Structure formats: C-alpha cells, structure tokens
C-alpha cells in the first residue's frame with residue numbers, strides 16, 4: 115500500500131502519511147550522479163569554505179549534470195564557471211586552498227585534465243611536503259574517466275596511474291551509489307588533496323539508497339571514518355578478483371557466471387588507489403590462494419601492475435598460481451565501435467581465472 | 475560576473491583619471507623614469523608621465539626605508555654569491571642589479587597582503603620580513619622551502635615558471651569571496667611571460683576582477699635567450715590591454731619610479747580597480763646562477779653599460795645630493811647590511827642537519843602504511859650504519 119493510498123483510506127494520521135511518503139521517496143532508486151550531486155550540496159551546506167568551479171559547472175550544472183542546481187541554490191560565489199583553462203582552474207584552486215578555502219573543481223573529461231598536469235604534479239602534490247607541512251592543500255579534483263559509454267577520442271582515458279604515481283596525491287574512485295556519496299564527502303573533508311575519479315559509465319547506474327540516512331551516517335561517523343579501506347564487494351573462497359571503479363561491475367558479473375559454474379570468487383573493490391589497502395587485499399589472496407587483477411587502463415606500468423606486484427611480494431607462499439592481470443590493451447583508447455574489444459569483459463576475466471592452475 | 479560589468483569597472487577607474495579606458499589600460503607612451511642614472515631628478519617632461527599616468531615622488535621617510543632595504547639586498551646578493559664560491563651554498567640565482575625591483579615589490583604591500591616570488595626573488599622575500607636564513611633554506615639544500623608561508627604571507631619561491639601566478643590569483647580570489655581587502659603581488663621574469671600559465675593567470679585575474687599586481691622584471695634574458703626571441707609584442711606591459719587590465723612600464727633600476735608605480739598599483743587594486751601588469755626594465759648583472767656562463771651569450775660591453783645604471787648608486791646619489799642621507803643614517807644602514815651578511819655567513823657555516831625521518835612526515839597529513847614501512851627501512855639502514 116502506498117502512503118497516499120493509506121492516507122486516502124484514513125487508516126493513518128496525516129503526519130504518518132507524510133513520513134511514509136518521505137520513506138517511499140527515499141526508497142526510489144538513486145543514480146550515482148545524484149549521489150555525487152547531493153554530496154556536493156551537503157558539503158557546501160556543511161562547510162562555508164567549500165567552493166566549486168570548473169567549465170560549465172554553473173548554470174548548466176556540468177556536462178554530466180553533477181553540479182546541477184548548485185549555483186541556483188548556493189549562489190554564484192559558491193559554484194561558478196571559469197574561463198576555459200584547466201591549468202588555470204587547478205592553479206587558482208591551489209591559491210584558494212593556500213588561503214583557507216576548500217575548492218572542489220571539475221575537469222570536464224579525463225584527457226582534458228592533461229593541461230593541468232604541471233599544476234597537479236608540481237604543486238597540488240608537493241605543497242605540503244615543500245613547506246614541511248605548513249601549507250596543506252585540502253582540495254578535490256573531480257575527473258570523469260574511463261570508457262564504456264561510446265565516447266569519442268580524448269573522452270575515455272583511464273589516467274589514474276599518472277596521479278597514483280605522484281606522491282602527495284590521494285586517488286579515490288567509487289564504484290557504488292553509496293560510495294559516490296560517502297567517498298566524495300570524505301574527499302572534500304580530507305586534509306590532503308584528492309583526485310576523485312568518477313567512472314562516467316556509472317553516472318546513470320542506480321541503487322536503492324537513502325541519501326538522507328547516508329548523510330546522517332556520514333556526519334555521525336565522521337571521526338571514525340575508514341578512509342583508504344578496500345571493500346569486499348562479494349565474498350568468496352576460490353580466487354580473488356581485485357579491481358576498482360568501472361571494472362567492479364564487470365568483475366561481479368564474472369563472479370556470478372563463475373558461481374554458476376561452481377567457482378566461488380571473491381571480488382575486492384579497492385575504492386582508494388592511494389592510500390592503498392594492502393591488508394584487505396593480502397588477507398583475501400592468502401585465503402583464496404589465487405588472484406586476478408583487473409583494470410580498464412592499458413596494462414603496462416598500470417595500477418593493476420602495481421597491485422599484482424604487491425600481491426606477489428606479500429602472498430607468494432600462499433599462491434597456487436601466478437597472479438594474472440586483465441587490463442586494456444597497450445593502445446590509445448579506440449574509437450567507439452571498437453571499444454568493446456579493448457575493455458576487460460567478464461569473458462576475458464573468466465578466461466584468466468581458468469588459467470589459475472586449478473588441476474591439482 | 476558578465477563582461478559588461480567588467481568593462482564598467484575599468485571605465486570607472488579610467489574616469490577617475492579623466493582618460494578613456496583604452497588610454498588607462500595601455501602603458502604610457504614612454505617608460506616611467508624619474509631619476510637619471512647619475513641620481514639627478516629628471517625634469518617633469520622627461521619622466522614619461524602623462525595625463526592619467528602621473529607618478530608623484532614618495533615621501534622622504536619612505537625613500538630612506540626603501541634605500542636601507544636596497545643596500546641590505548645588495549649586500550645579501552653579494553654575500554650569497556661568495557658563499558656559493560666557498561661551497562657553503564649549493565646554488566644562488568642572484569638579483570644583483572635588480573634590487574630596486576626586489577625592494578619595491580615587497581615594500582608596496584601591507585601586512586595582510588601576499589607576495590608570490592620566484593627563485594630570483596630572495597631579496598624581495600627578505601624585504602617582506604622573512605628571516606634571511608629561512609629564505610636561503612632551499613639554496614643551501616636543506617629543504618625546499620624554509621619559511622612559514624602563511625605567517626609572512628609569502629608563497630614559496632616558485633621554480634616552475636609562472637605556475638605561481640595562478641596561485642596568486644587563487645589567494646586573491648579567496649580573499650575577495652570572504653570580503654577581505656587583500657592585495658597580491660605576483661612576480662615573474664621576462665622569459666616566463668611566454669608560458670601558458672602567464673596567460674591563464676592574467677586572464678583569470680581580469681575575468682574575476684581580482685586585486686593582483688603582476689610584476690615582471692624584464693632583465694633582458696631568460697638564461698641565454700634574449701627577450702627578442704620570446705615576444706614580438708611592442709612591450710610586455712602592452713600585453714595587459716589584451717586581458718582588459720592596465721599595464722605600465724618603468725625603469726626598473728629607478729627605485730623612486732618603482733615605488734611610485736607600485737604604490738599606485740596597490741592603491742588602485744585595493745580600491746577595487748582590478749589587476750595590473752607592471753613591466754620593470756632592469757638587467758641581471760651576473761650570470762643566471764653560479765652554474766651559468768654568461769660570456770657565451772652576451773658581451774662584456776653590454777654588462778658595463780648596465781653597471782653604469784646601477785640602482786644602488788643611483789639612489790645613494792639622489793639621497794645624498796638632496797640632503798636626505800646624512801653620515802649617521804648612512805653608517806647605520808651599512809652596519810645593518812653587515813649584520814645581515816654576518817647572520818648568513820654564520821648560519822651557512824653550520825651544517826644543515828635535518829633528521830632523515832622527516833622525509834616521510836609531510837607527504838600526507840598522516841603517513842600511509844606504505845610510507846611507514848619505508849620510513850622503518852631507512853631508519854634500519856641508518857641504525858646499521860651507525861653500529
């Protein structure tokens with residue numbers, strides 16, 4: 115029975131009906147994009163030093179609408195458009211952070227953050243260290259990244275390794291609707307600069323999440339928050355799939371198929387590439403004895419390579435087979451009609467799992 | 475902010491001076507220059523000033539204060555070059571010859587105002603109040619930045635060219651959003667004006683109408699490359715009008731003209747007139763750094779020509795001839811310069827002794843698990859070395 119129906123029937127008081135209506139609304143599936151948008155709005159409300167800027171983030175609400183409505187609600191001093199200049203956006207954010215604000219800036223697409231690389235690598239990452247801790251730079255650089263949406267050239271790069279390779283930066287990438295909210299709040303509150311990678315193919319993904327409840331949970335557990343913790347997305351016993359961001363859903367799909375074939379795979383969502391949670395990954399691989407690391411980025415010198423090396427170093431004596439990687443090919447991101455051949459698929463993951471020396 | 479309101483703001487400032495917005499934004503026809511190289515005051519007609527570009531002399535007290543900083547700055551430059559030759563300092567990009575610019579960039583600011591210096595601007599940083607040894611921390615190879623940037627309102631001396639100009643824009647923007655009346659001076663060299671961040675910073679400052687003064691020391695070279703290979707603009711100050719801000723050029727070895735121009739720029743910026751671009755014509759009298767050999771790209775005769783335009787001698791002659799610099803003041807200033815030089819000598823003669831454990835402390839707010847492991851590894855190595 116819907117709240118409206120029960121109210122009409124006179125079975126419940128108006129107040130209860132309102133609460134029930136709110137509950138029903140809360141139970142509507144929420145998109146990943148809406149969770150990010152709400153996190154931004156809540157951060158603007160919670161902390162008046164938070165400012166949001168970038169290209170088209172004002173009236174338009176961003177090309178992916180992640181900042182939708184923020185200028186209207188908070189005014190154009192809290193959320194505003196800048197001239198088209200990525201180095202300028204990041205560099206200005208550095209100065210604002212130097213002067214006690216918390217900028218949350220948007221790079222329109224992965225490949226368009228490259229003009230800002232000097233600012234990110236030479237200043238965002240190094241200012242705290244350069245000044246012996248006297249000048250921390252709390253700021254968030256949001257980057258929509260990766261493929262799977264049929265995007266054209268320069269709109270589908272998985273550029274996380276460049277940033278993860280740069281000491282001083284934290285690198286987050288959520289894969290669920292609730293993590294989209296929680297991790298963006300954490301990133302904004304972090305005393306360290308965070309490069310926040312949003313898998314753009316997930317923007318429209320939905321989950322049954324009560325954002326208000328999540329907000330309360332975040333506010334009340336702020337002190338005890340578990341930044342940098344990996345998540346066991348699916349518990350299993352036979353092998354571990356380690357991945358993050360856009361590849362989590364693919365790994366889960368593979369695990370589901372494997373289960374039908376009688377193999378129980380554990381899936382770990384890294385969540386934060388930096389800081390990296392060796393503990394959770396190692397514990398899982400020591401338990402299962404087998405691992406496949408999955409990443410959409412080209413595999414050579416990738417985050418997947420680093421994770422693979424760390425597993426070999428830490429879990430060698432528990433391993434029944436070499437750790438394998440399933441990644442994008444070492445090619446520039448292909449044109450839309452060809453991307454399906456490039457991206458790690460459930461089949462490719464299962465082929466790798468098959469190679470983990472099961473015959474005793 | 476719409477472009478219309480920005481134009482209105484520029485129009486408003488130019489109306490104050492009774493000239494058109496274009497005449498306000500374009501530099502005066504001639505470089506502003508109040509003192510001749512011999513220290514005599516130029517006649518009003520020769521000063522390069524014109525309606526809307528007027529620069530009255532600063533007060534005698536301001537001039538003496540600036541002269542003191544000038545003398546100290548020259549002494550520090552030469553002391554540091556000596557320390558480099560003796561192997562007590564790793565590297566020093568001297569501003570010998572540019573001290574008038576250094577002093578003016580810092581003295582025009584008030585306590586709450588910010589300075590954004592480059593590697594060449596040690597003297598400006600000191601003049602803003604940073605202790606000499608803290609300024610030189612990086613050049614002695616101890617740590618990258620040795621001073622408390624927030625306490626002094628001085629950013630770390632920037633090496634990646636013009637990246638710091640954007641930070642200056644950000645500091646000014648944050649202050650403006652909070653309704654604070656902060657002015658920011660952002661420094662760079664002539665060669666650096668070719669960098670992309672120079673363009674982005676000037677454009678952002680103009681679009682957001684921020685109180686930033688971009689102060690370019692045109693010392694004629696970027697290491698070996700002369701300005702003619704960097705830019706085809708009529709002058710670097712002319713670049714301002716393309717962004718919708720005012721530009722001016724000044725004799726950068728004329729401390730009086732510099733103070734008049736920087737003083738006015740800070741006043742205008744603080745009153746809400748938006749950003750300005752000041753180009754100071756000066757000369758790097760020594761090599762780019764101790765590692766450079768300037769004989770490979772310029773003639774001794776050219777250097778000699780500029781030695782004759784020395785900013786310190788010029789100011790000294792002016793003050794002495796106009797009766798502002800008595801023996802007593804002169805001696806006090808020399809003693810002050812000697813004492814600063816001694817502080818540097820004594821400091822540099824002590825070994826820098828940073829605990830290697832600190833290497834891991836400032837990468838993040840808390841060291842990651844991986845950094846803790848690496849710190850333990852280094853500590854173990856050091857313990858074994860000691861044993």
Ligand SMILES: Cc1ncc(C[n+]2csc(CCOP(=O)(O)OP(=O)(O)O)c2C)c(N)n1
Nearest residue numbers: 594633634635663664665666693695696697
């Ligand atoms: C982005 C960047 N490119 C190159 C360099 C190397 N470099 C250091 S100083 C310099 C010359 C700069 O000349 P100018 O801007 O005129 O300043 P000056 O040294 O003359 O004061 C160069 C090329 C650098 N520091 N940063």
Ligand SMILES: [Mg+2]
Nearest residue numbers: 663664695696
């Ligand atoms: Mg130069």
